[in-house]
Amino acid sequence: MKICVVGSGYVGLVASIGFCELGHQVVCVDNDQAKLQKLMRGVAPIHEEWVPELLEKHSGIRLTFSSNLAASAKSSEAIFIAVGTPSSRDGDADLSYVEAVARELAGAIGRRSDRAHYKVIVEKSTVPVYTNEWIRRVLLLNGASADNFDVVSNPEFLREGTAVVDFLYPDRIVVGADSDRAAAVMASIYAPLTAGEYYRGEEAIPGPINLEKARLILTSTKSAELIKHASNAFLATKISFINAVANICEAVGANIEEVAEGIGADSRIGSRFLNPGIGYGGSCFPKDLRAFTAVAKAVGYDFRLLEEVEAINEEQRKRFLKKVRSVLWTLKGKRIAVLGLAFKGGTDDIRESPALPIVAELLRENCTISAYDPAAMERAKEVFPEACIEFTETAYQAIENADALLILTEWEEFGSLDLTRVKSLLRYPIVVDGRNMLDAESAATHGLTYISIGRPVVHAKEQSAAPMRETGIRAAATTAGGRL
Ligand code: UGA
Secondary structure (H helix, E strand, C coil): CEEEEECCCHHHHHHHHHHHHCCCEEEEECCCHHHHHHHHCCCCCCCCCCHHHHHHHHECCCEEEECCHHHHHHCCCEEEECCCCCECCCCCECCHHHHHHHHHHHHHHCCCCCHHHCEEEEECCCCCCCHHHHHHHHHHHCCCCHHHEEEEECCCCCCCCCHHHHHHCCCCEEEECCCHHHHHHHHHHHHHHHCCHHHHCCCCCCCCCCCCCCCEEEECHHHHHHHHHHHHHHHHHHHHHHHHHHHHHHHHCCCHHHHHHHHHCCCCCCCCCCCCCCCCCCCCHHHHHHHHHHHHHHCCCCCHHHHHHHHHHHHHHHHHHHHHHHHHCCCCCCEEEEECCCCCCCCCCCCCCCHHHHHHHHHHCCCEEEEECCCCHHHHHHHCCCCCEEECCCHHHHHCCCCEEEECCCCHHHHCCCHHHHHHHCCCCEEEECCCCCCHHHHHHCCCEEECCCCCCECCCCCCCCCHHHHHHHHHHHHHHHHC
């Protein structure tokens, strides 16, 4: 099938190469010329597994790039809208990019009834309920014949860091369509996944699960729109819930890992997304939670639960900073090593990363920061000028001579740090881990005072003669377990 994808951001680009993998002919449209030029040269604008390989595999064969929306849409049977829907000042989704695309698409759809050139317009961006109706209205107001198109909702559930695999090995494909013809077009686009043909092919990229056939869930357009917002809101709720429970664990001396294992073993709850930390970030959860709360308000429902989820998330960063303060006694003039700036491991994305406000606060309190992130440092340099932070080439360089080490992103490599080396490099053997990456016992046997989330504070097992200042720090660390 000939497919046009509007927007070459995370969702648009991954969907484009994903559809090529399924055998479709794709034109990916963007109005950012510089980005298009890079894509045409095969340069991936995002740090994402499989994107460079699949760009190389399909570019110029099944995949082309264009800045001409009208022409690209005209020659396509399905047009996926995957442009940004940022938060407006009131928290609701700013749909101006979606509207601009819909206006331009009207011309490509045509004024005269022509059912032979029928097109399906697909909203793939995360949008509030009723957007589908608005897109339809905008198309009609701009002269598109109602016979020539349908608007469907096909939300995307991919995660950054595993985007391509998530797209090709989905838990479910949701299609919200109010017409049989549109539903049939969508079903045929995804047929290689729902019939399992893709997974049996020799060229399929390896998936995390042995999937025989992907599941297609067909709903009304409004239900599909709600499924996307409700899914993200539920996942964010799960994270805030476990963070709240972690705080109780700290107060009573229980261990959140044991508690999460016990909770997650109930198949009705499930063990995923029960990792406590410094809170969720990224371009989706914070924005979508605000948008869903605004949608609820607009239809007369006060979704206070989501407001609380957001409040717990904010609080989590403050609690982390409090731990750093308690263990270091005073912050002014301290050198702090920060490992991790991205909003989560596996990505260079720092949007709404909880690491950023933590670093900003430490700088405000006159700490010196040496930071390392395997992928996000270039982006972080745009936020924090290099004069404020020393960005290092390795984790160990950041740690050298630091008064404490903070782990702020769940990069796998931070879980396998050489703790003997860490201990020898740190000025004070203190690690405050916002992502529970280290084994607490092992940290202690390597001579580290280790403070994490929802687990008892552990103290260095082999201790050297403590200078005055360190004694103070140890005393603070001891009380941290009870107070935080
Ligand atoms: C999220 C959803 O997981 C995707 O299903 C959805 O498609 C996407 O938003 C979107 O709407 O586009 P993503 O933002 O890439 O994906 O990242 P997640 O893996 O969900 O992580 C979000 C945040 O929650 C990160 O800051 C992560 O560190 C945090 N997190 C995640 C936790 O603190 N604990 C957990 O157990 C899991």
